[in-house]
Amino acid sequence: xxxxxxRTKRVEQSIQDTEEPEHALRKSLSALDLTVFGVxxxxxxxxxxxxxxxxxxxxxxxxxxxxVVAGVVCALAALCYAEFASTVPVxxxxxxxxxxxxxxxxxxTIGWDLVLELALGTAVVAVGWSGYIHSLLDNAGWHxxxxxxxxxxxxxxxxxxxxxxLVLVLTAILVLGMKLSARVTSVVVAIKVAVVLVVIVAxxxxxxxxxxxxxxxxxxSVEAGGNLKAPLIQLMFGWAPSNFxxxxxxxxxxxxxxxxxxxxxxxxxxxxxxxxxxxVPRGILGSLIICTTLYVAVSIVVTGMQKYSSLSIDAPLAxxxxxxxxxxxxxxxxxxxxxxxxxxCMILLLGQARVFFAMSRDGLxxxxxxxxxxxxxxxxxxxxxxxxxxxxxxxFTSLSELAELVNIGTLFAFIVVAIGVIILRNKRxxxxxxxxxxxxxxxPILSVxxxxxxxxxxxxxxxxxxxxxxxIGFVVYFFYGRTHSRLGQQQAAEAGASTxxxxxxxx
Numbered sequence: 001x002x003x004x005x006x007r008t009k010r011v012e013q014s015i016q017d018t019e020e021p022e023h024a025l026r027k028s029l030s031a032l033d034l035t036v037f038g039v040x041x042x043x044x045x046x047x048x049x050x051x052x053x054x055x056x057x058x059x060x061x062x063x064x065x066x067x068v069v070a071g072v073v074c075a076l077a078a079l080c081y082a083e084f085a086s087t088v089p090v091x092x093x094x095x096x097x098x099x100x101x102x103x104x105x106x107x108x109t110i111g112w113d114l115v116l117e118l119a120l121g122t123a124v125v126a127v128g129w130s131g132y133i134h135s136l137l138d139n140a141g142w143h144x145x146x147x148x149x150x151x152x153x154x155x156x157x158x159x160x161x162x163x164x165x166l167v168l169v170l171t172a173i174l175v176l177g178m179k180l181s182a183r184v185t186s187v188v189v190a191i192k193v194a195v196v197l198v199v200i201v202a203x204x205x206x207x208x209x210x211x212x213x214x215x216x217x218x219x220x221s222v223e224a225g226g227n228l229k230a231p232l233i234q235l236m237f238g239w240a241p242s243n244f245x246x247x248x249x250x251x252x253x254x255x256x257x258x259x260x261x262x263x264x265x266x267x268x269x270x271x272x273x274x275x276x277x278x279x280v281p282r283g284i285l286g287s288l289i290i291c292t293t294l295y296v297a298v299s300i301v302v303t304g305m306q307k308y309s310s311l312s313i314d315a316p317l318a319x320x321x322x323x324x325x326x327x328x329x330x331x332x333x334x335x336x337x338x339x340x341x342x343x344x345c346m347i348l349l350l351g352q353a354r355v356f357f358a359m360s361r362d363g364l365x366x367x368x369x370x371x372x373x374x375x376x377x378x379x380x381x382x383x384x385x386x387x388x389x390x391x392x393x394x395x396f397t398s399l400s401e402l403a404e405l406v407n408i409g410t411l412f413a414f415i416v417v418a419i420g421v422i423i424l425r426n427k428r429x430x431x432x433x434x435x436x437x438x439x440x441x442x443x444p445i446l447s448v449x450x451x452x453x454x455x456x457x458x459x460x461x462x463x464x465x466x467x468x469x470x471x472i473g474f475v476v477y478f479f480y481g482r483t484h485s486r487l488g489q490q491q492a493a494e495a496g497a498s499t500x501x502x503x504x505x506x507x
Contacts, residue, residue, distance in 0.1 A: 006103030009362070009487050011431060014090045014100060018271055023361050023370050025091065025272045026178060026377035031279035031286070033182040037350075038266045038287020040189040040343035043294065044125065046259030047196060048337050051299040052316020058243050058252035060217040061303040064296050066252035071292035073253070073454065074260045076447035077414040078288050079437045080421045082281035085267045086435040087424070089276030091379075092358030093267040093351070094413040099362070101420035101427070104488075108481055110416045111359045112473035117409030118352035119386065121261065122167065123394040124406065125345045130163040130394075132338035139331075164395035170346040171387025174353065175373065175380045178272050181350065188343045193294070195336030199317065199329065200297045206324040207304030217308075219245025232463050233456040254457035258407050259295060262344065263288050264414075265351035277434035349387060356382040363489070364481035408458050408466050414451040418444035 018024060055063040084097040092099075095111035137144065144161070174181055220243045243251060266283045270276045273283075302311065305320040312319040318330035357379035360369035373380040422441045424431070437443055482488065 004482070004488060005105040007487060007491065008101065008103050008427075009099045009107075011088050011100050011428065013487075014088055014096060017361060018090055023372060024377065025372060025379070027272055027274050028177075028179040029182060029269055029273045029279070031275075031282040033186075034266050034269060034273065034279055034283025035286040035290070036182065036186050036189050037269065037347050038263050038283055039193065039290055040185045041262035041265050041347035041351075042260055042287065042291040042344075043189075043192060043196065044128075044259075044337070044340045044344040046256075047295060047298055047340075048317045048333050049315065050256050050259045051295070052302050052311040052320070053313055054252040054255045055299065055303050055308045056311040056313065056316070058255060059248045060214070060244055060308045061212045061300075062216045062249050063252050063256070063303060063308075064299040065249050066256050067259075067292065067295040067299055069250060069253035070257040070260055071288065071295070073257065073447075073450040074263060074288055074292075075285075076443060076450055077418065078263065078284050080414075080418045080444055080447055081264055081267050082284050082435045083421055083433060083437040084417060084424075085270045085280040085284065086277045087431055087433050089270040089273065089280065090358065091268055091271040091354040093264060093270075093355060094417050095355050096358055097420050097424075098416050101424040102416065104364075104482075104485060105477065106416065108359075108364055108477045109470065109473060110413055111355055111364070112476070113409045113412055113470070114355045115352060115359075116469050117406050117413070118265070118348050118355065119390055119393075121406040122345055122348040122352065122390050123163075125341050125348065126163040126166050126390070126394040127160060129166055129338055129341035129345060130160050132334055132341065133162050135334060136338065159395045161395065164391040166342070166345060167349070167387055167391040167394055170342075170349055171383055171391075174346065174350055174383050174387075175376065175378055177376045177378060178269070181346065185343050185346065188339055192336050192340040192343070195332060195339070196294055196298065199333060199336070200294075200301055202326075202329060203301035203305050203317075203321070206321075206326070207301065209304075211304050211307050216246065216249070217244040219243070219248060231457045232460045235460050236456075251457070254454045256295070257454055260288075260291065261406060261410050262348060262351075263291070264410065265347055268351040268354040271354075277432075281435040349383070349390065352386055353379050353383040356386060361486075363484045363486035364477070367484075408455055408462050411451045411455045412466075415448050418447040418451070 051063065051067075054066060055061065059066050081093075081097075085093075088096055088100050090096045092111070093114065095107055095114060098110045099107035134144070173184055263284060266287065267280060270280045273279050298317070302317050302320050306316075306323050310323070315330070315333070318333045321327065321329035321333070356365065357370060359365045360367055360382065369379070369382040369385070371381060372378060421437055421444045425440055
């Protein structure tokens, strides 16, 4: 049984599956398109919120170093993703990579994890976008009925019509074609990056050098606690990260890391890229460099405009401009955040549909969902299914507490991909690799340790929810996926053919 659970799918077979007419996606993306996708999914509301929050609570002005640390952790994972994406240019990202290196059960596990991660991420982002739009509408004097705003508790019913509508519109765009999605993303990303640059340049004129003193505030110990909201590392070892000081920089890194969530989605579009061996690594690493640079610049500006201890939690950057007597920029920031979340939502939905499509093509999920649209060549069935489900979920719940599942799922994927690079290097050194992760196995091992460290800083209740979702996934796999696996059926057919006695006259 163990041999069937860890059977691997040859890279050549994965690539061959992409050439089947009914399962072939259209190749239309360039390195620029992928970079835009990466920037589009990473630059969201986090750049306007997490920068100030982590500065006030964890690191002070040294939060800029926290972004560098988080960026390095992501870069370690990105180098591993880049090698896999250039070696196995197939939809599915970490799921496909795991199938080629670790085996079917680990691949199913990471695929199931990605389905939850990207679905919740899309729903949470849609609700956040709705909140910004509600605020802008309220400021303009337009008010939606409470029952359609998702904020109605008095009558026992509330449906966030804006969040649901956003998901459905983006679903339609994704069905109509990847190139159309790339064009829409390019326009929106250009607008939100322009807003970020305006904020950085304008804020630079209001920086006061005294606000940076001390750059690394004196460390403050954090009281230990025993509840499930405490970091897992605290419950395991009776130790909690300190705020401020040198260790506060690393504590803040585990907070601001969440602002980088999504760059790995670029790898899910490898199959739809014209030259994936060259362009996917460029898209992954290029978008990560751009986003890290913007995050560091914003964190330097916000902590220079206002003393870190005076920053607000909900809207630190906007309130910093208000404190300097320039409230007009607060509206610009809200507009930038709302625009930014549009592309974040669309690219997360895109990534999830590709993972679902890849798992379906392998038979681990119903094959019905593995057929592409005859005209648009997009995986329209899983896109529509997931779009409708997420629209309903985002309309009825805020999912605030479940949002951290997105983070643990991403870090888990980082660990699996890093391990997979080492294994595939040993098992298939003959594979052509247009991009090679440097310093193997040292760099992938460092990536595993860095990701695991950030995972341990997540609340214990997040680990509990994650474990429950994984248990559900194992049940689905053993009752459906394992018996419907195309790879398993092919191996069984080959084994049957090899044991069938030859026909004809006996000698």
